[in-house]
Amino acid sequence: MTVVRAIRAALPGEAIVYLGDTARVxxxxxxxxxxxxxxxxxxxxxxxxxxxxxxxxxxTVSAVALPEVESEAGVPVLGVVEWGALNALARHPxxxxxxxxxxxxxxxxxxxxIARIDASVEVLTQACPLFVPLIEEGWWSxxxxxxxxxxxxxxxxxxxxxxxxLGCTHYPLIRSALERFFGDTVDIVxxxxxxxxxxxxxxxxxxxxxxxxxxxxxxxxSHYYVTDRCNHFQKLVTAFMCETKPAIESIPIEQxxxxxxxx
Amino acid sequence: MTVVRAIRAALPGEAIVYLGDTARVxxxxxxxxxxxxxxxxxxxxxxxxxxxxxxxxxxTVSAVALPEVESEAGVPVLGVVEWGALNALARHPxxxxxxxxxxxxxxxxxxxxIARIDASVEVLTQACPLFVPLIEEGWWSxxxxxxxxxxxxxxxxxxxxxxxxLGCTHYPLIRSALERFFGDTVDIVxxxxxxxxxxxxxxxxxxxxxxxxxxxxxxxxSHYYVTDRCNHFQKLVTAFMCETKPAIESIPIEQxxxxxxxx
Numbered sequence: 001m002t003v004v005r006a007i008r009a010a011l012p013g014e015a016i017v018y019l020g021d022t023a024r025v026x027x028x029x030x031x032x033x034x035x036x037x038x039x040x041x042x043x044x045x046x047x048x049x050x051x052x053x054x055x056x057x058x059x060t061v062s063a064v065a066l067p068e069v070e071s072e073a074g075v076p077v078l079g080v081v082e083w084g085a086l087n088a089l090a091r092h093p094x095x096x097x098x099x100x101x102x103x104x105x106x107x108x109x110x111x112x113x114i115a116r117i118d119a120s121v122e123v124l125t126q127a128c129p130l131f132v133p134l135i136e137e138g139w140w141s142x143x144x145x146x147x148x149x150x151x152x153x154x155x156x157x158x159x160x161x162x163x164x165x166l167g168c169t170h171y172p173l174i175r176s177a178l179e180r181f182f183g184d185t186v187d188i189v190x191x192x193x194x195x196x197x198x199x200x201x202x203x204x205x206x207x208x209x210x211x212x213x214x215x216x217x218x219x220x221x222s223h224y225y226v227t228d229r230c231n232h233f234q235k236l237v238t239a240f241m242c243e244t245k246p247a248i249e250s251i252p253i254e255q256x257x258x259x260x261x262x263x
Numbered sequence: 264m265t266v267v268r269a270i271r272a273a274l275p276g277e278a279i280v281y282l283g284d285t286a287r288v289x290x291x292x293x294x295x296x297x298x299x300x301x302x303x304x305x306x307x308x309x310x311x312x313x314x315x316x317x318x319x320x321x322x323t324v325s326a327v328a329l330p331e332v333e334s335e336a337g338v339p340v341l342g343v344v345e346w347g348a349l350n351a352l353a354r355h356p357x358x359x360x361x362x363x364x365x366x367x368x369x370x371x372x373x374x375x376x377i378a379r380i381d382a383s384v385e386v387l388t389q390a391c392p393l394f395v396p397l398i399e400e401g402w403w404s405x406x407x408x409x410x411x412x413x414x415x416x417x418x419x420x421x422x423x424x425x426x427x428x429l430g431c432t433h434y435p436l437i438r439s440a441l442e443r444f445f446g447d448t449v450d451i452v453x454x455x456x457x458x459x460x461x462x463x464x465x466x467x468x469x470x471x472x473x474x475x476x477x478x479x480x481x482x483x484x485s486h487y488y489v490t491d492r493c494n495h496f497q498k499l500v501t502a503f504m505c506e507t508k509p510a511i512e513s514i515p516i517e518q519x520x521x522x523x524x525x526x
Contacts, residue, residue, distance in 0.1 A: 023297045024287050029399070034286045034491045037516070130407075133396035136292070144410050151407065229294045253300070257520060
């Protein structure tokens with residue numbers, strides 16, 4: 001939802017079709033092969049809804065599945081890794097810290113993306129597997145979260161970094177705790193914000209052709225699909241998107257597989 | 264693996280076919296409907312391997328899916344909830360604390376199981392969603408884990424319980440930390456051990472007919488299947504089961520769905 005909020009801010013006039021694969025999350029602890037399979041299935045579902053561009057609103061998917069997904073999609077597919085790297089390097093850092101899930105960090109995608117822009121920048125990475133569960137538990141401002149941050153990131157703080165890149169779309173929710181830990185000398189960069197601004201600029205430049213989506217009228221409202229019924233999801237959408245009666249639909253996981261076989 | 268270890272100890276002469284749905288875990292945060300769908304698919308896969316009994320080595324599955332799974336299976340299906348409740352009440356407690364995942368605790372299965380045996384026993388429950396991620400991270404003996412235990416379970420300790428029932432098969436791995444927190448006056452009961460002892464007794468009484476499994480010879484060794492490649496899994500099997508070269512096979516998640524459609 002942090003990504004959807006950023007896209008809505010950048011593109012207030014576009015309808016959003018959201019798919020949350022709540023029946024199979026988290027992705028960040030799963031193997032690259034499994035993440036790629038899920039990402040291809042999810043993309044096929046969204047394409048079936050007539051979208052003009054797909055955003056992988058997840059760093060793990062962006063890190064390990066983007067080339068495969070884009071080659072199949074036939075529409076632009078945007079991830080968060082490249083934009084996060086670009087935005088981090090716009091601060092002209094000497095040393096960048098990148099944090100993310102085990103699979104994102106294990107993929108080396110951020111090191112490669114940063115090196116393609118400026119190979120002289122030093123990159124320190126740290127997988128933080130407990131951040132997502134802590135955030136899902138709602139412990140955004142909590143002594144336990146502070147202790148876990150200290151456990152994972154004291155070596156990175158001691159090494160000295162200029163920029164901390166939040167390589168997971170959950171992490172903006174503990175941005176304040178991370179700011180407290182790192183202090184004023186470290187700039188915190190959110191990969192989702194970077195991506196949403198880039199998406200807005202590309203749409204303004206007319207890089208993505210208008211699709212039949214808007215003409216049909218059927219998708220004028222944003223639509224939210226989830227693969228598992230989730231009691232908190234409506235509250236989340238309301239909180240993040242200021243939509244009091246969001247259109248949320250649960251779809252059976254089998255529907256993703258059917259879409260995939262049909263494509 | 265805590266359940267497999269308990270079964271191996273109770274039944275050293277039986278081949279075990281293990282399925283770890285690593286591509287879709289954790290189950291404890293998912294809705295009962297989704298857990299039931301997964302449990303039925305997983306059971307169909309195991310039945311296809313010719314097993315003579317199925318153990319739901321997961322409290323969440325045991326709590327929300329057992330009747331449906333057993334009615335389809337045609338072989339005995341054992342969960343951990345009933346046995347945990349029986350074993351807890353064998354200590355003649357006045358007040359039992361039950362801890363588990365959000366879905367297990369939300370189901371009320373333990374309260375019902377205990378009330379069926381002795382409705383006079385008071386039951387206190389607490390969902391502990393961060394325990395599984397902490398255990399998966401390997402922080403079994405860690406100040407953060409102690410802090411999370413205190414956060415979740417101080418009210419239960421203050422209310423006073425005689426028995427603490429570990430309603431999640433991960434939790435035996437932090438048993439020592441829980442013992443330190445609750446002290447000597449609280450008996451800790453592991454539902455998996457209870458179930459494995461019951462399974463051993465039932466097999467000795469000949470309640471489960473021998474199947475073609477042993478005659479074929481193909482499954483004389485225990486076989487481990489996982490739906491997602493998992494680097495740690497071989498280490499886990501070696502550590503828990505003392506098998507130096509376990510037979511581990513990754514199966515694509517689609518295979519579970521095929522088995523289900525065929526059944």
